[in-house]
Amino acid sequence: MTGKDVPGLMEAKDSIPAGTKINVTFLGNEDLEMRVSAAQAVRELGFVPVPHISARRLASRAQLEEFLSRLQDVGATESVFVVGGDPTTPEGPYEDSYDVIRTGLLLDYGVKEVSIAGYPEGHPDISNEVLWRALEEKSLSLSQQNLKATILTQFAFDTDPVLAWIDQVRARGIDSTIRIGTPGPAGIKRLLGFARRFGIGANAMIVKKYGFSLTNLMGTAGPDKFVTDLSAMLADKNTDAPAGTTAGPVKLHFYTFGGLLATADWAREYSRAQS
Numbered sequence: 001m002t003g004k005d006v007p008g009l010m011e012a013k014d015s016i017p018a019g020t021k022i023n024v025t026f027l028g029n030e031d032l033e034m035r036v037s038a039a040q041a042v043r044e045l046g047f048v049p050v051p052h053i054s055a056r057r058l059a060s061r062a063q064l065e066e067f068l069s070r071l072q073d074v075g076a077t078e079s080v081f082v083v084g085g086d087p088t089t090p091e092g093p094y095e096d097s098y099d100v101i102r103t104g105l106l107l108d109y110g111v112k113e114v115s116i117a118g119y120p121e122g123h124p125d126i127s128n129e130v131l132w133r134a135l136e137e138k139s140l141s142l143s144q145q146n147l148k149a150t151i152l153t154q155f156a157f158d159t160d161p162v163l164a165w166i167d168q169v170r171a172r173g174i175d176s177t178i179r180i181g182t183p184g185p186a187g188i189k190r191l192l193g194f195a196r197r198f199g200i201g202a203n204a205m206i207v208k209k210y211g212f213s214l215t216n217l218m219g220t221a222g223p224d225k226f227v228t229d230l231s232a233m234l235a236d237k238n239t240d241a242p243a244g245t246t247a248g249p250v251k252l253h254f255y256t257f258g259g260l261l262a263t264a265d266w267a268r269e270y271s272r273a274q275s
Contacts, residue, residue, distance in 0.1 A: 001260060002027055003034030006041045008260045015264035018046045023081055023115075023152075023253075026054035032067060039076035049076040050115060054085030055094035063092065064100065068109035080106065081115035081152060098134055101141050114142055118153040118178065120165035124199035132172070139174050148176075155181035155194070155255045157210040158201055159230045163237070166247050179253035180230065184263030185222035188212055194257060220258065222266055227252065 001009055002025045009022070016022075024038045035051065042049035051071055058064050071077045082097040094100050097116060106114060116138045122128055135151070142149040151169065156162050162180055169178065183191055192214075195202040204214050212221040238246045256263040 003030040003038045006038055012261035012264045013045050015268055021048045021050050023050040026052040036070045039071055040074035043075050048079060050079045050081050051076055053080055053082045053100055055097045055100045056085035056087045056090040058094050059092040072109045077110045079113040080111055083117050098138050101138055107145055113148040115150045115152040118151040120153055120156055120162045121201055136172060151176050151178045152253050153181045154198055155183050158206045159233055163233055170248055175248055177249040179251045182223050182252045182254050184254045184256045184258050185220055185266045186258030188217045188219055188221050190257055191221060
């Protein structure tokens with residue numbers, strides 16, 4: 001959710017299981033009060049806030065400390081997501097999320113778990129070599145600080161690159177929980193717009209595999225097939241893989257492109273159908 005989505009959270013609260021982690025974004029057009037108030041609302045409604053810390057949007061170390069302090073005041077620092085952020089030129093001293101992590105400040109403000117970004121299909125502006133080095137450096141730094149690490153990935157339509165990427169993560173000795181980014185149900189045009197923006201594969205073959213067609217963009221699409229196929233593939237892998245080569249802990253993270261309520265209702269109905 002964004003800082004502006006508190007009304008949407010109120011609408012969806014009865015459809016979201018207590019204790020669910022809800023990320024709160026760090027957008028350039030929102031201020032400190034909006035971000036802290038949103039995190040506080042998440043906490044007060046019985047969920048776990050995961051505030052984003054956008055490294056390249058931070059103007060100074062003092063601003064980072066102020067944000068962490070305000071979040072701590074409302075009980076919202078246990079889990080955070082540290083990400084590089086969108087600005088081409090950093091607004092302050094932090095080039096990327098690793099720069100924030102290695103300050104050591106997160107521990108000072110009660111952080112226990114840090115989510116870091118993963119990119120199964122790469123990043124349109126960052127080479128794969130740089131992405132892998134960054135993932136390894138951040139994972140090592142968090143381990144040295146005794147902070148729990150979770151890898152939260154960009155969303156995907158295709159299970160094949162996701163599985164291949166998980167294999168590479170584990171081959172590098174990184175055993176953190178991976179949360180695979182999954183689009184909540186949303187309009188097809190909207191999904192494709194986000195895919196283009198973030199460099200997600202969305203050609204005719206991929207989207208057909210996901211469950212919709214590029215020739216009919218008027219409807220909505222949900223992740224039913226993606227989640228079902230990914231679950232089956234992970235189960236097969238963990239059953240057949242030699243010791244030490246399993247996929248390890250893999251969960252989901254929903255991007256609520258179609259709104260919090262629509263995503264929560266979808267997840268609830270999907271879970272019921274599997275039980």
